[in-house]
Amino acid sequence: MYSPPHAADSDSEGSLLSDVSASPPRRRSPPRPAPPPPPPPPPPKHRTRPAAPTKPKLKPTPPAASAPAPAPPPPPTLRAAALSDPHGLAARIAAGSALTAASGTASSSSFRRLVQSRNPSFDPATAFTAPASSAPSEVPSAAPRPPPTAATDAPPQTRPKRVHPNSVSEVAAASAAAEQPKRARGGSEGNFVRLNINGYGRRRTFKNSQAKRSTKCRSWRRQRAAGATPRSQGDEEGDLVAEALLEREKQAASDSVLEAVESVREDPSEQNLKSLLNAAYGHDSFRQGQLEAIQQIVAGESTMLVLPTGAGKSLCYQVPAMILPGLTLVVSPLLSLMVDQLRKLPAFLPGGLLASSQTSDEFHDTLQRLRAGEIKVLFVSPERFLNEEFLLIFRDTLPISLVAIDEAHCISEWSHNFRPSYLRLRASLLRRKLNVQCILAMTATATTQTLEEIMNALEIPSDNLIQTSQIRENLQLSISTSDNRLKDLMLLLKSPPFVDMRSIIVYCKFQAETDFVSKYLCDNNITAKSYHSGLLIKNRSRVQELFCSNKIRVFSYNFTEQPFLGSDGVDGYAMSKFLYQIFSSENTTGCICSLAKELTSRKFDIKEEVLLTILTQLEIGDQQYIRLLPQFSVTCTLYFHKTSPQLLADKDILIRSVLNRSEMKDGHYVFDIPRIANDLKITMNEVFDHLHKLKFSGEISFELKDPAYCYVILWRPDDFNALSANLTKWLSEVESSKISKLDAMFALANFAVKGCKRTGGCSGSQHTPCIQKKIMEYFSKDDGTSENDCRTQLQKSSPFLQADIKVFIQSNSFAKFTPRAVARIMHGISSPAFPSVTWSKNHFWGRYVEVDFPLVMEAAKAELVKLVGKGEQC
Structure with a gap:
């Protein structure tokens, strides 16, 4: 705190900081006579602020001639040197003594410059020497001042900025800081807030790698900041010993696994397999x-394995992988599943992943x-099996001992989530291309018909089916409206038992609905992500x-009540037109052909998966007509830069062919890659x-651009109509x-809500028993169909159906409708040629969702035939 010269500049008697002042200490003896007037002062210098009033200058008294010269003081101790004033005021403190403020303190460089600037004849060595007749001073004499330090003799422009020396708080802070040594702070310490707004406050980038501190240094700083004791050399040696012991344990565990594997290879008995499992x-x-x-x-027999989710199917290929x-x-259908299974592989079983x-x-x-x-x-x-190079x-x-097909129910077209790419996973392909003799098919849920389809495709003997109960006893099942x-x-999320659950999955029908529900939950203080x-x-x-990591919550949302009847079906004449497109006259046998996915899907109103x-x-x-190739983007735009x-x-030669086969668009060359090939x-x-x-x-x-299905024609069909009829019938059976299956699911929900008598453990919305x-009955049936067909509950007729279809077709005469397209719109089902984004705004969208789909389709067909006969629709 700043203290002006006219104020009191000393504390109470006995204070260690009482004599640290810019003015000389005052005596307790009677005042001396007034000295003669001083010479006129020099011209005043320019000041940035008014000068404070000062006391009159004291006339120096020359020392006595007989006084012997005092001995030079001993060099300051470490404790005394550490307590030097940071602003240039030299202060020497002896242990257990008061502050000496005689000639040594009074003649410090700061005070000397201050006084001599006002009185050039002032000599601090003799200014405060008391005469022999005067009363003894309470301030003891001190030795002559020590030689000036480098800080005091430095040029004014290099000296540190001084604050007012009477600021006791500054001196006290300096003394306290000197008693407790500081550590060097890091480059980012001292910032109590660091933001990253508009690009400011980013993490420091190191252009020179030597400037970046090591992890060891950062760990040391964190320990010191937390008050932890720095690690000594003994601790580091202990860590090295612990690491060595850990490596030794890992090596011993690896050796025990290898020994167990060798034992199983010699004798794959139950005891040896259990020893391997334990090791x-x-x-x-x-x-x-x-x-x-x-x-x-291990015996080389292909196996069909049906285990519930979480029952350890992955162990059934990991253990053989160590032995074979x-x-x-x-083979896994989803990238997330592959990544999860790869992470869970044991450390001694190295794995890899190939993904697009x-x-x-x-x-x-x-x-x-x-x-x-x-x-x-x-x-x-x-x-990946479409790629010949793979x-x-x-x-x-690279010999393959085992092919494990996860989610094998995708092979069967009768499965609930059939995937066309799984259809190629036949035993004939795996044995012909990969020379594989042992196949493991794994699934958690499959009906009897689906299991038969899988085992026939992979040529797995019926005796090699291993199936356990598909019911999870730890699941609580409930249905509510x-x-x-x-x-x-x-x-529901805020009520028991869901309020105490950490992770909940909310299933939605559409992507947009997923984002909407996620935002709604977040707005209501529930952590959710889409x-x-x-x-x-x-x-x-x-x-x-x-x-x-249990940072997002889980639930099931928006059960689909509407069966998408007709969404995957294909009309007979649409199938015929598509086959003619595949085997067009331009596509000769042996050449590479392509079908742009989006364009073809819209043209024939057939989904890309179909x-x-x-x-x-x-x-x-039965007859192989084509050979599928990997999907490519077949339209290429070429830009030339150098030549x-x-x-x-x-x-x-390739550029020559491109120039001959390409079209010029905006000054660039656009060509079809299969044609060049x-x-x-x-x-x-x-x-x-x-x-x-x-490039x-x-x-x-x-x-x-233009992702496309690519294929090579091997054989041209003799009868397109027969082939079209067979494919249409097959797709109709798959659709049915x-x-x-969807009807069976809805019938189960309807029974739980309306038909359950709340006996045998059922109560409220809980219907686990x-x-x-019902689930056991479903999986035990041969065809997996439901006895209670929900389509029998739909209306069989509507008095306004025929008239509404006629009005709809006439009011949209610009579109080329098919009976299936009209029925889809009346049921509110989107299709490639008639997407919901456009047609959901129509007045007739979803109007007859309660009427059976085939009935709507027949009514649309009859109305279209009438219009064609009149020449109004083609």
Whole structure:
């Protein structure tokens, strides 16, 4: 705190800080006579603020001639040196003594400059020497001042900025800081707030790697900031010993696993397999079905395994992977499943993953590890089997001992989530292309008909079926109705037992609905995230990590009551037109052909999944008509940078073919990649490789668009009508199977709400016993259909149906309708040619959802025939 000169500049008697002042200490003796007037002062200097009033100058008294010269003081101790004033005021404190403020203190450089600037004749050495006749001073004499330090003799422009020396708080703070040594602060310490707004406050970037502190240094700073004791050399040595012991334990565990594996290879008995299980996983016994499945696989027998979710199906291929000499190939339909299973592999079982989302470096690194034998378990998607180059990797150099197909129910077209890419996973393909003799098919839920379809496709003997109960005893099943889904969802989440649950999945019908429900929950203080295929891969991975770490909640929402009857079906004449497109006269036998997915889907009003299903059936049916290739973007736009197109075409045959086959659009060359491949008699992969080489050399750049189904024609059908009829009938049966499954699910919900008598453990919305009973009945049936067909509850007629269809067709005469398209619109079902974004605004959208779909379709067909007869509709 600043103290002006006219105020009191000393504390009470005995204070250690009382004499640290810019003015000399006052005496307690009577005042001396007034000195003669001083000489006139020098001209005043310019000041930034008014000068404070000062006391009159004291006339110095010369020392006595007989006084002996005092001895020089001893050098200051470490304690005295550490307490020097940071503002340039020298203060020397002796242990256990008061502050000496005689000539030594009074003649400090700061005080000396202050006084001599006002009185040049002032000598601090003799200014305060008391005469012999005067009373003794209470301030003892001190030795002559020590030689000036470097700080006091430094030029004025280099000296630190001084504050007022009477500020006692400044001196006290300096003394307190000197008594407790400080540590050096890091570059980011002292900032109690660090924000990142508009790009400011970003993390420091290090252009020189030497400026970046090591992790060890950061750990030391964190420990000191937390008040922890710094780690000594003994602690570090202890850590090294602990790490060495841990490595020794890991090596011992690895050796025990290897010994157990060798024992199983010699004798795959139950005891040896249990020893391997204990050494590798720490378990003493297998779960139901695991031991039998592992023994069959180790013996080289293909196996069909049906275990509930979470019952340990992955163990049934991990243990054989340790025992069998070759590679274990795991086929999984979803990337998230593959990543999760790869992370859960034991440390001694190295694994790898091949996915389309990988970068080129990651893909080639996995292939390099695969060829080097560093991967024991490889996860791939079913679409990977369309790539001939992928299949060639395993033909000669990499033997495969086991192919494990996860979610094997996707193979069967009668399954609830059939995938066309799984149709190619036949035993004939796996044995012909990969030389695989042992196949493991795994699923959690499958009806009798689905199991038969899977085992026939993979040629698994019926005796090798291992199936346990598909009912999870730890699940609580409840069904309830709702008039306001969002409101009831909030009430349900905030009521027991859901209020105490950490993770809840909310299932929605559409992606937009998923985002809407997630936002609604967040607005009501419930942590929620949306998760669907429309999100970026990194965002989906982040949501999955949050869900697995119990930071997001889980529930089921929006049960689909409306069966999508007719959504996957294809009319006979639409099928015929599509077949003529596949085998058009331009597509000759042996050439590479392509069908743009989006354009073809809109043209024939057939969903992309159904298009792929038809193409797959043409490949694996009784007669193989085509051979499917990997899907590519087939339209390429080429840009030239260095050499002119004509000069580059003289050197490069592919560029020459591009110039001959391309169209000019906005000054650039646009061409079809399959056409170039057919002209040069090369594969599409070779075309892409050549374009990438030219791109890396800086000659060209290119853009790709129009994803397409690619195939090669092997055989042209003799009778298009018969082939069209067979495919249409097959798709109709698949569609009916899906509708029956959905009807069975709705019938179960309807029974629980309206038909359950609340006996045998059922109460309120809890229907676990009766639902489990219905589920067991469903899976025990041969065809998996429901006795209580929900379509019998739909209306069989409507007096206004025919008239409304006529009005609808006439008011939308610009569109080319089919009976199925009209029926879809009347049921509120979107299709590629008539999307809901456009047609949901129509007055007739979903008007006859309560009328049976085939009935609406027949009425639309009759009305279209009438209009065609009148020449109004074609």
